[in-house]
Amino acid sequence: MHFYTYDGSFEGLLTVVFEAYERKEWPTQIGKEGEAPPGIFATHHFVPTQEDKAKRVWKGLGKKLSRAAWENVYKAYLWEQPGFEMLIFQFVRLVFSSPKEGIEENFAETYVQKMAVVGKQMHREKHRMEAFIRFQRTQDGLFVAPISPDFNVLPLVVEHFEKRYADQTWLIYDVRRQYGAYYDLEQVSIVSLEETPLDLRKGQLSPDILTSVEPMYQQLWQAYFDHVNIPERKNKKLHLRHMPKRYWKYLTEKKPRTQAHQPIQNKQVPTGRPRLTS
Amino acid sequence: MHTPILEKLSILADSAKYDVSCSSSGGKRKNEGKGLGNAEGMGICHSYTEDGRCVSLLKILLTNFCIFDCAYCVSRKSNDVKRAAFTVQEVVDLTINFYRRNYIEGLFLSSGIFKNADYTMERLVRVAKKLRLEHKFNGYIHLKTIPGASEELVKEAGLYADRLSVNIELPTEESLKALAPEKNFKEVLTPMGHIKDQLVLVKEEKKLFKSTPSFAPAGQSTQLIVGATAESDRQILTLADGLYQNYQLKRVYYSGYVPVVTDSRLPLISTPPIIRENRLYQADWLVRLYGFGVNELLDEQNPQLDLQIDPKLAWALRNRHVFPLEINTADYEMILRVPGVGIKSAKKIVAARRFSHLTWEHLRQIGVVLKRAKYFITCGGRSLETREWDEQAIRRRIIFGEKGGRASLWGSQLDLFQQAS
Numbered sequence: 001m002h003f004y005t006y007d008g009s010f011e012g013l014l015t016v017v018f019e020a021y022e023r024k025e026w027p028t029q030i031g032k033e034g035e036a037p038p039g040i041f042a043t044h045h046f047v048p049t050q051e052d053k054a055k056r057v058w059k060g061l062g063k064k065l066s067r068a069a070w071e072n073v074y075k076a077y078l079w080e081q082p083g084f085e086m087l088i089f090q091f092v093r094l095v096f097s098s099p100k101e102g103i104e105e106n107f108a109e110t111y112v113q114k115m116a117v118v119g120k121q122m123h124r125e126k127h128r129m130e131a132f133i134r135f136q137r138t139q140d141g142l143f144v145a146p147i148s149p150d151f152n153v154l155p156l157v158v159e160h161f162e163k164r165y166a167d168q169t170w171l172i173y174d175v176r177r178q179y180g181a182y183y184d185l186e187q188v189s190i191v192s193l194e195e196t197p198l199d200l201r202k203g204q205l206s207p208d209i210l211t212s213v214e215p216m217y218q219q220l221w222q223a224y225f226d227h228v229n230i231p232e233r234k235n236k237k238l239h240l241r242h243m244p245k246r247y248w249k250y251l252t253e254k255k256p257r258t259q260a261h262q263p264i265q266n267k268q269v270p271t272g273r274p275r276l277t278s
Numbered sequence: 279m280h281t282p283i284l285e286k287l288s289i290l291a292d293s294a295k296y297d298v299s300c301s302s303s304g305g306k307r308k309n310e311g312k313g314l315g316n317a318e319g320m321g322i323c324h325s326y327t328e329d330g331r332c333v334s335l336l337k338i339l340l341t342n343f344c345i346f347d348c349a350y351c352v353s354r355k356s357n358d359v360k361r362a363a364f365t366v367q368e369v370v371d372l373t374i375n376f377y378r379r380n381y382i383e384g385l386f387l388s389s390g391i392f393k394n395a396d397y398t399m400e401r402l403v404r405v406a407k408k409l410r411l412e413h414k415f416n417g418y419i420h421l422k423t424i425p426g427a428s429e430e431l432v433k434e435a436g437l438y439a440d441r442l443s444v445n446i447e448l449p450t451e452e453s454l455k456a457l458a459p460e461k462n463f464k465e466v467l468t469p470m471g472h473i474k475d476q477l478v479l480v481k482e483e484k485k486l487f488k489s490t491p492s493f494a495p496a497g498q499s500t501q502l503i504v505g506a507t508a509e510s511d512r513q514i515l516t517l518a519d520g521l522y523q524n525y526q527l528k529r530v531y532y533s534g535y536v537p538v539v540t541d542s543r544l545p546l547i548s549t550p551p552i553i554r555e556n557r558l559y560q561a562d563w564l565v566r567l568y569g570f571g572v573n574e575l576l577d578e579q580n581p582q583l584d585l586q587i588d589p590k591l592a593w594a595l596r597n598r599h600v601f602p603l604e605i606n607t608a609d610y611e612m613i614l615r616v617p618g619v620g621i622k623s624a625k626k627i628v629a630a631r632r633f634s635h636l637t638w639e640h641l642r643q644i645g646v647v648l649k650r651a652k653y654f655i656t657c658g659g660r661s662l663e664t665r666e667w668d669e670q671a672i673r674r675r676i677i678f679g680e681k682g683g684r685a686s687l688w689g690s691q692l693d694l695f696q697q698a699s
Binding site for chain 2: 103105108109113130132134135137145163164165166168217221223224225228229230231236237239241243251252253261263264
């Protein structure tokens, strides 16, 4: 039994793969530095990150995989769910042991299928963030959006927002993982606040730092959202499936209303019974 | 101080919501030179209303003043409703400010017809032009083409919009005559034809000169109202198929009729025909993406889609001589026709079987819905079912589940109650 630990970085994990191959000692578990070993009989190896070794593994994978499947290995790292290190290791081992190219399309292989499932989950969460992020404009013109995605997808969405909002400064802050991406009209940098302010965690920035028209646009958006609903077609189940409740906290249109927006009374709806004319 | 704009937005969003299109995909507008917005890749639904519909665009009318009196429309001239009109600048400001906060992918602008078609169209174009040229806006713009608008204006609209659409609304000329006396098929189809010609022309020119300005890169679409008039699903889908082929439409949208005005020419219904609408969309997908012909799904004897089961299952049950298919050898085109197998699963099956013989477990992992598919396929020559089920039995088992006869009887009785009430 071999228990490998690393510093938690992606390069560190790839170094573990390299070391395991060099020693021909396959891990039974991989964990972050400081994690408890799986049992008293496990041999513990701490592997310090070595960039050149990580690079060799990464390049080797790139040669054997399609671009999408290659990137998916990184996505599995950002997935962060229990056992992700071993999943990556098993998949990498399968790739290196397969003589044929295109092993990532063999969905009859358990690890290929599992990686595909992880890839799908990551893609969905990334897409959700691209949809559900809501910016609030502060007095100094910065557009701020707090998020707390299920998986660590912030690195995956940065490019999308960089292309889209090239002419405004913005900050997307993951309050759960306590780091953010800040764009200053030139480039994106990773930032970390010493302490995440409460209003950022709650999803509503305090009015005194917001620009004066911000509340108005938030209200206009809420009004728009309420008025495009067609009450006759109400389908709460579908609504919840598309927009699970855990995302509501940061959605401007799902926040409490300062003013209720009733449907415009512009219909003369038939009652279903013939009307008597007097 | 902003009550007027809030009220305008309320009125003009409320009256635009019956247009169901909300797609924001297919745009190819890149953000170059640090402008605002990007509409490359796929569309994004930024929110969902309580009726479960996607909110992707700021969908509003420029005004709900209208000189027409179409029976099904909330903004018809004779309807006594609050009227409002945005200025060009107001629409531009709303779009930009919503877009910057990541509320929307862009703008879907339509309008009631005031004065005349060209006057209205000219204003719609002005909004799009201002967004593109003055604000360097690269988000998505969908403009409604007003029936009867001049060819020049439609051409200009296509320079700034990603998508153009002309709504047919009613599937036959007779219905149009009865319910929308000021409209006729010709006036609707003419601009559609212009748009198509222009799309073809620009595509050809682009091959020669890369600098040719784009024309509505996300193509054109239309909408048909379902359930306001007596047309059959077969008539509706045949029309849609003709539009896809002859006018190169990207999408035909089906809008279940929501009763909004009382009119003796309209049916009295209490709820919109949501299931029928859904079946039409399913059939539309089968025709566009799965290689089915309309005549395979519907014919003279069966002019309506089955409301209880989806059109693919209905087709498979009527064509049992085609099945079962052996999943390890069947053609991709045929695998696509198996109920419970979507495009993604079909592709995965074809990819994976190059490596190994597929088993039932593999199919399950790939994402095939075996509950449906198992009656129509074999895996390694074997079926998952030990006995032969006839068409009625398969239908019953798929709708009501596979538990004993009592449960399914119960189900069908409940269903009858629902139909009666």
